[in-house]
Amino acid sequence: MFDRKRILLDLYSRLYEAFGPRHWWPGDSPFEIAVGAILTQNTAWRNVRKAIDNLKTASLLSPDALYHLPIQDLAAVIRPAGYYNIKAQRLKHFVEFLFLENGGDLEGLLTEALDTLRNKLLSIKGVGPETADSILLYAGTRPTFVVDAYTRRILFRHRLMPQEASYDEVRFFFMDCLKPDVAMFNEYHALLVHLGHTFCSKRNPKCTECPARGWNDE
Numbered sequence: 001m002f003d004r005k006r007i008l009l010d011l012y013s014r015l016y017e018a019f020g021p022r023h024w025w026p027g028d029s030p031f032e033i034a035v036g037a038i039l040t041q042n043t044a045w046r047n048v049r050k051a052i053d054n055l056k057t058a059s060l061l062s063p064d065a066l067y068h069l070p071i072q073d074l075a076a077v078i079r080p081a082g083y084y085n086i087k088a089q090r091l092k093h094f095v096e097f098l099f100l101e102n103g104g105d106l107e108g109l110l111t112e113a114l115d116t117l118r119n120k121l122l123s124i125k126g127v128g129p130e131t132a133d134s135i136l137l138y139a140g141t142r143p144t145f146v147v148d149a150y151t152r153r154i155l156f157r158h159r160l161m162p163q164e165a166s167y168d169e170v171r172f173f174f175m176d177c178l179k180p181d182v183a184m185f186n187e188y189h190a191l192l193v194h195l196g197h198t199f200c201s202k203r204n205p206k207c208t209e210c211p212a213r214g215w216n217d218e
């Protein structure tokens, strides 16, 4: 039985040493972070930034303002984030959920039991596990691991997970091996994204220059 904990800690150390802290997730409030987690689906962060700046400039970055804003107006404001009609619907579903569950108070809601809250977030139309875990970890500072396509690819290429592994299997792989450490989960996911973005691309991985070169090769 290979030592999965040691292997995962080894990758973390390599990445932290190579890249340093990533300072995730940018945002001035838990609500801004949650909105960013919804807007970032299938788009680059720079486009999300523009959409959030638009919301801020128009004084719309609050649960109350988004709740009362007509959906077509919301779509127009978040247009830079792409898929703006779908994302406007998702934001509406999210704020409606907030008002239904806790009178629009996200921070209060984020103190609920982790599994219960995760299941509630997953019940919102348009919120999948990556978005739910991003909200929980980065907006709520709750100890859950966020899995994305880069994470799956890196584990697969290093023979730690089959290509067809589910989101929950990959999440469990990390959470079963590592202590529930919010700061580490925060940094680890950000480092994996940076690794995927800079070295482990889909078509041309730059293995010879990569800080993960030789990882889990024993």
Ligand code: SF4
Residues within 6 Å of the ligand: 154, 157, 158, 195, 199, 200, 201, 205, 206, 207, 208, 210, 211, 212, 213, 214
């Ligand atoms: S680029 Fe190569 S060495 Fe780096 S994580 Fe991807 S597969 Fe591993």
